[in-house]
Amino acid sequence: MKLIFAILLFSILGVTMTGCHRDVVVVPMLVDVNSALKLSGDNRGELQKVLDYYRKEKPDLLKLKAAEYLISNMVAHYAVAGETMDRLKRDIDTTLRDQPNAVKLMFYLMAARVAIAQGGNTVEYDLHKITSDYLIRNIEQSFVIWENIQNHYDLSCEDFFKYILPYRINNEPLIEWKDSAYYHLYNFDKGDQLGFSLGGYQGYISAKIPTYYRYEKFKEQFSDSLLRMYEADCIDRAYSTQIINRIFGIPTAVDFVPHYPTRENRHYWTILRDHRYVNSKCYYSYTPYTAKVYRKTSFINPIPEDKDNFIPHFIRDPYKIDVTEEYENAVDLNYTFKTFKSNTRYGYLCVFNNLAWNEVAWSEMRGGKVMFEKIGRDIMYMPCYYDGKHQVFADYPLWVRSNGEVEPLVPDKKRLQKLRLNRKFTYNPSGDYNGAAIIGVQLHATNDLSKEPYDSIAVIRHYNYMAYDTLCVNTTKKYKFWMVKKVNYNNPAFASIKFMQDGEALTAKSTFTINLTGKMDKNERLSRNIFNDDLLDFGALSKIAGVEFKEPVSVDVVKYITQNDKNGVYPGDTYELLYFDQGEWVSLGRKVATADYIEYDDVPSGALYWLRNRTEGKEERPFTVMNGRVRFW
Known part of the structure; x- marks a missing residue:
């Protein structure tokens, strides 16, 4: 080092x-x-x-x-x-x-x-x-x-x-x-x-x-x-492309987003150094906007030098150069820390990624003042500095709006609100696509699979985004075989289907599928994925899929959920709501969910929030609540 x-x-x-x-x-x-x-x-x-x-x-x-x-x-x-x-x-x-x-x-x-x-x-x-x-x-x-x-x-x-x-x-x-x-x-x-x-x-x-x-x-x-x-x-793909291009004399740069500001992880890609396209504002990063874009270089660029305080690993890499302006309508951000130590030489700018604030830029600090140049707009940022190895955050997150104005998210503890939350992670557009695909799926039942047509019981007419929805069964007749069948050309995907009676899930003897030729396969992967409780696997309904009970049973409700990311709120899981205030996350307590949502009373308004699932899962993002609507960052 x-x-x-x-x-x-x-x-x-x-x-x-x-x-x-x-x-x-x-x-x-x-x-x-x-x-x-x-x-x-x-x-x-x-x-x-x-x-x-x-x-x-x-x-x-x-x-x-x-x-x-x-x-x-x-x-x-x-x-x-x-x-x-x-x-x-x-x-x-x-x-x-x-x-x-x-x-x-x-x-x-x-x-x-x-x-x-x-x-x-x-x-x-x-x-x-x-x-x-x-x-x-x-x-x-x-x-x-x-x-x-x-x-x-x-x-x-x-x-x-x-x-x-x-x-x-x-x-x-x-x-x-x-x-x-x-x-x-x-x-x-x-x-x-x-x-x-x-x-x-x-x-x-x-x-x-x-x-x-x-x-x-x-x-x-x-x-x-x-x-x-x-x-x-x-x-690996970016480096491999650069290797081949370099062998054939094609000037190729590897650009990258170190941390996405509104989704998880990072991204690397290659671009040709064709001067006709430099500064074309083309988006190679597969996201509408980002905080910082860098380019891997063969030459050394300035990095901070600080013998007293920790320098983040990413910032220490001298083989990168800022190219954000080639992708974003960037703006400069000026900030002043209220408190700081006399030996503090640098400030850093973070975005939230993978459950932590991660540095994406640095600036020299003079009298507590820093200026972060060329950053993306409509993004939530967190300035910080290091006291030895300890990361010290700014009092409040900073929202750099689309017009370049900066708004600190200061919790208003005099204006309290009640929050009902049903997700902990950014809304996924595929949720609506997968939901629309199940519309029209038919519920059938029979006591004898050899005799067709099977009894038509109900049709799915709606979906509940990536949460469980219910289909009411308007019959008291008992059947040994209950199944779902698609009617369109697409293959609607289900993460789970449960057959319920008096609020309890019925236990099936086996699962099965029936193809177009009438062949039946028991307990194959497709039917197992559809009729189990694991929300992270799913089955695409390419053929009839169903369950067999030991004896004919009566069903009053079918609970179903589409292919999803398991980032909703689920009964039995423990959740914790936090908000950011004066340099740290403040907990509003832990609760066990009893429904597909969790509620918190007396929540300070105007803050940046974070709903954590303390039982399982790792995808979580902070959010704001504006005019009653949740926006994940």
Whole structure:
């Protein structure tokens, strides 16, 4: 960690390159070459060989500048190491020994994430480990790629340095991956047929090599269970795309949202650095708006330095740059902390994600004042700072409205209200889609499945979003087989269906389905999922599904619930309502639900609230109540 913080001891320098076919370009370098050499320790000789190679052995001013760029921006780069990483790397090398190194690199990146998740990993800084041969070969191969790409479009010197030249993607073990194994897939002499379309060229390359985007092709071949069980996500897809594009000279950036402000988790994606589309306000993050968008960089950017107080892990990463303005109509936020310690150097801005306030931006603090630049609108924020390792929050959350105005959510304890709540998480649009799909589903019953038609009992005419609804049965006749049948082309999905009598759920002997040919299957997965109590599984009603009782029974009510996220309120679960006041969450007590809602009296109005399920579940989001309506954030 000391090595990372050491980069801030040096001033920001620029390297001007005059050997490019474009105008003079200034490439960002936070650390100068001599300072990087001093930090390299015993490995200084290897780095010096690279510089001497392009100064004396094979003099080339532009390649020398490329070497200086890589070395200067190397100081915080590292590879994940340790026992787990070494074991996974051996498995990848053995299993993929006949594959291009670029494919191995994709799995190195995944393995590094696995090793970090397992814990006990170590790091190996590039400054201390990289060899001169490796660095020289990367530079030479990168310039070959640059030369080849000129047949297609004019790749600027700046984009070459930022998006083609770098040897590393993230924190994977070093490997020579810019090999020529892919080049047989594309005839560079035919490049003119694509015209000056970077997107068209990228699409052509992608169509030629789709296999290497697919983790599943190799997944089962690994011997290590950690690799076989690994599920690739948006991060892996973004890095894999960048690897392939970089090999073919396509400048590609990886952009990401570190924490969504109105939903859980984060997201990574790639964009082409086509200058015709920069600042186009295109949304690549699959959300209507977000607080912050960053770009992974090959060059070092300023980060806080604080010896007295904790700096959040995400903020400490120097290889990112703020690109929020390329996606959002951003606004600046000024805030003043009422109390703070004299050694407080930085303030941070948080959004709520995964049950906690998570930092997404930082600012220098002067006299308690901070300014967070370029943040998204219509979002709930929480400023904070650190006193040692303790996170100190602002008095109240801040709602940055769509028009840029800032409204603190101050609880009004003189104006109390009664809240009836039936969810703890953002309303899911699929709830209405799934609900509409069950309209028209028919309830049938019979005592003899061999005799059709079965008795028609009732039809579902409504749904209760993602909560249980009831269907009244207007017959006292007893039946051994009760079933549901779709009437439309869609397959309505049910998470649970219960047959009730006098308020009690009846216990069935078995479940079954009947297909169009009349074949009956007992206790298959589809019928089990529909007629059990687990709300997180579901059955799509592609055929008749029902239950069999030991003896004919009378049913007065059918309770049903559509496919859902199990984020409602359920009888028997314990809930706790909190509101934010003066830097902390304040509890209004715990209650056991007796219905599909929970009620709280004497709740301060105008606050930010949080309903927690203390029995089970992990998806919860804060909310406000405005004009009697709940809005989740």
